[in-house]
Amino acid sequence: MESLLRDRKKNLKPTNTILTNNLGEKYEINNEGFCKKINDKCLPFVVDNKPDLEVVKIIDGVYLSSQDPIYCYDILKEHKIQHILSLGIEPDIKFSGISYYFIEILDLPEFNLTSYFDKCFNIIDNCKDDNILVHCNAGVSRSPTIIIAYLIKYVNMNFNEAFDTVKKARPCVRPNDGFIKQLKIAHEVAS
Structure with missing residues (x-):
């Protein structure tokens, strides 16, 4: 079972995750867990462009x-x-x-x-x-x-x-x- 999981894991496409903290700072985390700060800054909340008139x-x-x-x-x-x-x-x-x-x-x-x-x-x-x-x-x-x-x-x-x-x-x-x-x-x- 472990060998099957190892083989499948080798075929996964590597991805990076973008994380935004509550100050709006962005960090990129790769598969190895390496984290680097990204220079562009965003808002620390989701901007909602669709009005909720209810x-x-x-x-x-x-x-x-x-x-x-x-x-x-x-x-x-x-x-x-x-x-x-x-x-x-x-x-x-x-x-x-x-x-x-x-x-x-x-x-x-x-x-x-x-x-x-x-x-x-x-x-x-x-x-x-x-x-x-x-x-x-x-x-x-x-x-x-x-x-x-x-x-x-x-x-x-x-x-x-x-x-x-x-x-x-x-x-x-x-x-x-x-x-x-x-x-x-x-x-x-x-x-």
């Missing part, structure tokens, strides 16, 4: 989206959004008649998101009667985490119910592993 209702008065719909007045009007809570992404265009709230939150597993829960919860709770849209860059990690935590605390859902409610409304939701851990700890404390 706005989903999570519970009465609480909506979730990426950053894209906050720049489209017709979409905001369609959902009767009167408040926008921006997490980590501060809008540079603001419409009259809409209240804006901004909280600097990073989408990093080690970021202590729980320290911002109460501030976010107060904004959501005070604005939900007039429809509040909670968003971050992609509407995948930060904003869903805040809404899941809100559902746990204010709607008395357990972690799984809250996560499933948000995931059902917006299937692309995927909070980073650190945020999931923080949500589970917060749920245990609340129970």
Whole structure:
């Protein structure tokens, strides 16, 4: 069996892997494990050129989206959004008649998101009667985490119910592993 694997491995085409770190630096790794830095620099995140204009209702008065719909007045009007809570992404265009709230939150597993829960919860709770849209860059990690935590605390859902409610409304939701851990700890404390 080992000889068969060795023979097949000899016939594999050699390849190099390009790795980009969180600073945007590129490295090339060859089959022997040799690593060399590539001079061209790229962005440390994926650039998304396709707008995500979906706005989903999570519970009465609480909506979730990426950053894209906050720049489209017709979409905001369609959902009767009167408040926008921006997490980590501060809008540079603001419409009259809409209240804006901004909280600097990073989408990093080690970021202590729980320290911002109460501030976010107060904004959501005070604005939900007039429809509040909670968003971050992609509407995948930060904003869903805040809404899941809100559902746990204010709607008395357990972690799984809250996560499933948000995931059902917006299937692309995927909070980073650190945020999931923080949500589970917060749920245990609340129970």
